[in-house]
Amino acid sequence: MDLWKILILGVVAVGLLLILWTPPELPKLPQGRRVEEGTFRVLTESGAQEEIFGIYPVDVGFRLVGIRHEKGKILVEGDLLYGPDWTPIAGTITQRYPAEVRWLFAFAQDSVTIKKQVEAKEFAETIPLLGGAFPFDRDLLSVWDPLFRAGIAGEAQILDVRNGAIHKVDIGQKAEVKLNVLGRALPAERYSVTVDDEVLQIFRQGDLLLGVKSPKLEAFLLEILPEGIQETP
Numbered sequence: 001m002d003l004w005k006i007l008i009l010g011v012v013a014v015g016l017l018l019i020l021w022t023p024p025e026l027p028k029l030p031q032g033r034r035v036e037e038g039t040f041r042v043l044t045e046s047g048a049q050e051e052i053f054g055i056y057p058v059d060v061g062f063r064l065v066g067i068r069h070e071k072g073k074i075l076v077e078g079d080l081l082y083g084p085d086w087t088p089i090a091g092t093i094t095q096r097y098p099a100e101v102r103w104l105f106a107f108a109q110d111s112v113t114i115k116k117q118v119e120a121k122e123f124a125e126t127i128p129l130l131g132g133a134f135p136f137d138r139d140l141l142s143v144w145d146p147l148f149r150a151g152i153a154g155e156a157q158i159l160d161v162r163n164g165a166i167h168k169v170d171i172g173q174k175a176e177v178k179l180n181v182l183g184r185a186l187p188a189e190r191y192s193v194t195v196d197d198e199v200l201q202i203f204r205q206g207d208l209l210l211g212v213k214s215p216k217l218e219a220f221l222l223e224i225l226p227e228g229i230q231e232t233p
Contacts, residue, residue: 027067027074029054035062036208040141042068042219043228049075051219053142060089066142073097076139086150088135093161103161105135114164125164133157133166141219144202145209147171148191158195170194179203179210180230190231203229 029037029052036055041048049070056063061083068076073096080091090106102117112133116123134147136158147156147169158169172192178185188210193200203210211220211229220228 026072027052027069029065029067030056032056036145038224039222040211040219041222041228042141042217044217050222051141053145055145060084062086062146064142064146066140068139076137078135078137078140078143080135080143080146082146086146087132088146091135091161093135093137093140095162101162105159105161107133112159114161127159127164127166129157129166131157133159135159135161136167137161141212142209144193144212148202148204148209149207167196177203178232179225180227180232181225182227185232186224 034054034056036053038053040051040053042051047070049068051066051068053064053066056065058081060081062081064078064080064082066078067074075095075097077094077096078091079093081089083089088107091104093103093105095101099118104115104117106113107129110130111126111128113124113126134143134150134152134156136143137160147158148171153171156169156171158167159165160167170193172194175190175192177188177190179188180186186205188203188205191202191204193202198214201213203213205224208224209221210224211218213219213229218229
Protein backbone atom coordinates (compact mmCIF):
# COMPACT_ATOMS: atom_id res chain seq x y z
CA MET A 1 0.00 0.00 0.00
CA ASP A 2 1.28 3.43 -0.89
CA LEU A 3 2.52 5.63 1.95
CA TRP A 4 -0.01 8.39 1.22
CA LYS A 5 -2.89 5.87 1.48
CA ILE A 6 -1.57 4.70 4.85
CA LEU A 7 -1.42 8.30 6.05
CA ILE A 8 -5.00 8.97 4.90
CA LEU A 9 -6.28 5.83 6.65
CA GLY A 10 -4.45 6.89 9.80
CA VAL A 11 -6.02 10.36 9.72
CA VAL A 12 -9.48 8.83 9.18
CA ALA A 13 -8.97 6.38 12.06
CA VAL A 14 -7.90 9.17 14.44
CA GLY A 15 -10.88 11.27 13.35
CA LEU A 16 -13.30 8.42 14.03
CA LEU A 17 -11.79 7.89 17.48
CA LEU A 18 -12.20 11.57 18.32
CA ILE A 19 -15.81 11.51 17.14
CA LEU A 20 -16.77 8.27 18.91
CA TRP A 21 -14.88 8.88 22.17
CA THR A 22 -15.75 11.75 24.44
CA PRO A 23 -14.39 12.26 27.96
CA PRO A 24 -16.80 11.34 30.76
CA GLU A 25 -18.95 14.18 32.04
CA LEU A 26 -18.08 14.95 35.65
CA PRO A 27 -20.88 15.45 38.18
CA LYS A 28 -21.77 18.99 39.20
CA LEU A 29 -23.00 20.53 42.42
CA PRO A 30 -26.48 22.06 42.58
CA GLN A 31 -26.76 25.71 41.63
CA GLY A 32 -26.87 28.37 44.36
CA ARG A 33 -24.64 30.49 46.56
CA ARG A 34 -22.14 28.47 48.55
CA VAL A 35 -20.18 29.39 51.64
CA GLU A 36 -17.70 26.57 50.95
CA GLU A 37 -16.92 24.14 48.16
CA GLY A 38 -14.11 21.93 46.98
CA THR A 39 -12.89 18.60 45.66
CA PHE A 40 -11.36 15.78 47.68
CA ARG A 41 -9.03 13.35 45.93
CA VAL A 42 -9.55 10.00 47.65
CA LEU A 43 -6.77 7.41 47.40
CA THR A 44 -7.54 3.84 48.44
CA GLU A 45 -6.06 0.40 47.80
CA SER A 46 -8.48 -0.04 44.89
CA GLY A 47 -7.54 3.24 43.18
CA ALA A 48 -8.37 6.95 43.07
CA GLN A 49 -11.79 8.56 43.33
CA GLU A 50 -13.03 12.09 43.98
CA GLU A 51 -15.68 13.76 46.09
CA ILE A 52 -17.04 17.20 45.30
CA PHE A 53 -18.84 19.05 48.08
CA GLY A 54 -20.64 22.31 48.67
CA ILE A 55 -22.07 24.07 51.72
CA TYR A 56 -25.10 26.27 51.06
CA PRO A 57 -26.83 28.79 53.34
CA VAL A 58 -30.55 27.94 53.58
CA ASP A 59 -33.51 29.17 55.62
CA VAL A 60 -33.13 26.51 58.34
CA GLY A 61 -29.34 26.87 58.55
CA PHE A 62 -27.02 25.01 56.19
CA ARG A 63 -27.20 22.43 53.44
CA LEU A 64 -24.26 20.09 52.78
CA VAL A 65 -24.03 18.28 49.44
CA GLY A 66 -21.34 15.66 48.81
CA ILE A 67 -20.93 13.58 45.63
CA ARG A 68 -18.41 10.71 45.48
CA HIS A 69 -17.54 9.58 41.96
CA GLU A 70 -15.02 7.59 39.98
CA LYS A 71 -14.14 9.17 36.63
CA GLY A 72 -17.63 10.66 36.42
CA LYS A 73 -19.53 7.56 37.56
CA ILE A 74 -21.44 8.63 40.67
CA LEU A 75 -21.10 6.18 43.55
CA VAL A 76 -22.74 7.91 46.51
CA GLU A 77 -24.52 11.25 47.03
CA GLY A 78 -25.35 12.98 50.29
CA ASP A 79 -27.75 15.91 50.73
CA LEU A 80 -27.91 16.91 54.41
CA LEU A 81 -29.61 19.71 56.36
CA TYR A 82 -28.28 21.31 59.54
CA GLY A 83 -29.47 24.06 61.84
CA PRO A 84 -27.62 27.37 62.25
CA ASP A 85 -25.53 25.79 65.04
CA TRP A 86 -24.86 22.74 62.83
CA THR A 87 -27.29 20.49 64.69
CA PRO A 88 -28.38 17.81 62.16
CA ILE A 89 -32.00 18.02 61.02
CA ALA A 90 -32.60 15.64 58.10
CA GLY A 91 -31.15 14.46 54.82
CA THR A 92 -30.83 11.92 52.06
CA ILE A 93 -28.03 9.54 51.15
CA THR A 94 -28.28 7.87 47.76
CA GLN A 95 -26.19 4.94 46.63
CA ARG A 96 -25.94 5.00 42.83
CA TYR A 97 -23.62 2.04 42.27
CA PRO A 98 -23.75 -0.99 42.11
CA ALA A 99 -27.53 -0.59 42.61
CA GLU A 100 -29.61 2.50 43.35
CA VAL A 101 -30.83 2.70 46.94
CA ARG A 102 -31.98 5.81 48.80
CA TRP A 103 -32.05 6.48 52.55
CA LEU A 104 -34.09 9.41 53.91
CA PHE A 105 -33.68 10.35 57.56
CA ALA A 106 -35.06 12.91 59.97
CA PHE A 107 -34.02 13.65 63.55
CA ALA A 108 -36.49 14.14 66.40
CA GLN A 109 -35.65 15.17 69.94
CA ASP A 110 -34.73 11.67 71.13
CA SER A 111 -34.79 9.51 67.98
CA VAL A 112 -34.09 9.36 64.26
CA THR A 113 -36.34 7.85 61.60
CA ILE A 114 -34.74 6.27 58.54
CA LYS A 115 -36.63 5.28 55.40
CA LYS A 116 -34.88 2.99 52.94
CA GLN A 117 -36.19 3.04 49.36
CA VAL A 118 -35.32 0.23 46.95
CA GLU A 119 -37.15 0.55 43.62
CA ALA A 120 -40.87 0.65 44.59
CA LYS A 121 -40.33 -0.75 48.09
CA GLU A 122 -39.85 1.30 51.24
CA PHE A 123 -38.69 0.18 54.68
CA ALA A 124 -38.79 2.42 57.75
CA GLU A 125 -37.28 2.20 61.22
CA THR A 126 -36.99 4.54 64.19
CA ILE A 127 -33.82 4.42 66.26
CA PRO A 128 -33.83 5.85 69.81
CA LEU A 129 -31.04 8.27 70.64
CA LEU A 130 -29.46 9.05 73.98
CA GLY A 131 -28.09 12.47 73.18
CA GLY A 132 -27.50 13.82 69.69
CA ALA A 133 -25.89 12.03 66.76
CA PHE A 134 -24.38 13.25 63.50
CA PRO A 135 -25.17 11.55 60.17
CA PHE A 136 -22.21 9.63 58.81
CA ASP A 137 -21.26 7.69 55.70
CA ARG A 138 -17.93 5.96 55.12
CA ASP A 139 -17.91 6.99 51.46
CA LEU A 140 -18.46 10.71 52.09
CA LEU A 141 -15.59 12.67 53.61
CA SER A 142 -17.53 15.92 53.84
CA VAL A 143 -19.78 14.56 56.63
CA TRP A 144 -16.89 15.15 59.05
CA ASP A 145 -17.07 18.88 58.47
CA PRO A 146 -20.26 19.61 60.49
CA LEU A 147 -18.94 17.83 63.62
CA PHE A 148 -16.08 20.28 63.87
CA ARG A 149 -18.13 23.30 62.84
CA ALA A 150 -20.54 22.37 65.65
CA GLY A 151 -17.63 22.47 68.11
CA ILE A 152 -17.85 18.79 69.03
CA ALA A 153 -14.94 17.63 71.20
CA GLY A 154 -14.32 14.42 73.09
CA GLU A 155 -16.91 11.65 72.82
CA ALA A 156 -19.90 11.92 70.51
CA GLN A 157 -22.21 9.70 68.47
CA ILE A 158 -22.44 9.24 64.72
CA LEU A 159 -25.27 7.60 62.81
CA ASP A 160 -24.21 5.26 60.02
CA VAL A 161 -27.29 6.01 57.92
CA ARG A 162 -27.01 3.19 55.39
CA ASN A 163 -26.59 0.55 58.09
CA GLY A 164 -28.90 2.12 60.69
CA ALA A 165 -26.17 1.83 63.33
CA ILE A 166 -24.93 4.19 66.04
CA HIS A 167 -21.17 4.40 66.60
CA LYS A 168 -19.15 6.20 69.23
CA VAL A 169 -16.54 8.65 68.06
CA ASP A 170 -13.79 10.21 70.15
CA ILE A 171 -12.26 13.44 68.88
CA GLY A 172 -8.83 14.00 70.39
CA GLN A 173 -7.03 17.20 71.23
CA LYS A 174 -5.89 19.58 68.52
CA ALA A 175 -2.23 19.43 67.46
CA GLU A 176 -0.63 22.30 65.57
CA VAL A 177 1.14 21.04 62.43
CA LYS A 178 2.55 22.35 59.17
CA LEU A 179 1.69 20.88 55.79
CA ASN A 180 3.79 21.12 52.66
CA VAL A 181 2.02 23.03 49.87
CA LEU A 182 4.22 23.24 46.79
CA GLY A 183 7.32 23.77 48.91
CA ARG A 184 5.71 26.15 51.40
CA ALA A 185 4.59 25.44 54.95
CA LEU A 186 0.85 25.78 55.62
CA PRO A 187 -0.21 26.04 59.31
CA ALA A 188 -2.97 23.54 60.10
CA GLU A 189 -4.54 21.52 62.90
CA ARG A 190 -4.50 17.73 63.20
CA TYR A 191 -7.03 15.73 65.23
CA SER A 192 -6.82 12.03 66.07
CA VAL A 193 -10.36 10.68 65.74
CA THR A 194 -11.33 7.18 66.84
CA VAL A 195 -14.38 5.45 65.39
CA ASP A 196 -14.84 2.13 67.17
CA ASP A 197 -11.32 0.65 66.75
CA GLU A 198 -10.35 2.68 63.69
CA VAL A 199 -8.13 5.74 64.11
CA LEU A 200 -8.28 8.60 61.62
CA GLN A 201 -6.16 11.72 61.31
CA ILE A 202 -8.30 14.70 60.33
CA PHE A 203 -6.61 17.90 59.16
CA ARG A 204 -8.26 21.31 59.27
CA GLN A 205 -7.46 24.99 58.97
CA GLY A 206 -10.06 27.05 60.80
CA ASP A 207 -13.45 25.89 59.51
CA LEU A 208 -11.96 24.28 56.41
CA LEU A 209 -11.59 20.50 56.22
CA LEU A 210 -8.26 19.85 54.48
CA GLY A 211 -8.00 16.08 54.55
CA VAL A 212 -8.48 12.71 56.22
CA LYS A 213 -5.86 10.02 56.59
CA SER A 214 -6.15 6.43 57.84
CA PRO A 215 -4.48 3.06 57.16
CA LYS A 216 -7.17 2.48 54.49
CA LEU A 217 -7.25 5.80 52.66
CA GLU A 218 -5.88 9.28 52.17
CA ALA A 219 -8.19 12.11 51.13
CA PHE A 220 -7.04 15.67 50.55
CA LEU A 221 -8.53 18.91 49.31
CA LEU A 222 -7.14 19.39 45.82
CA GLU A 223 -7.57 23.16 45.83
CA ILE A 224 -5.27 23.50 48.88
CA LEU A 225 -3.15 20.30 48.94
CA PRO A 226 -2.59 19.28 45.29
CA GLU A 227 0.28 16.93 46.27
CA GLY A 228 -1.51 15.26 49.17
CA ILE A 229 -1.02 15.38 52.94
CA GLN A 230 2.66 15.94 53.71
CA GLU A 231 3.59 17.06 57.21
CA THR A 232 6.76 19.11 57.59
CA PRO A 233 8.87 19.90 60.68
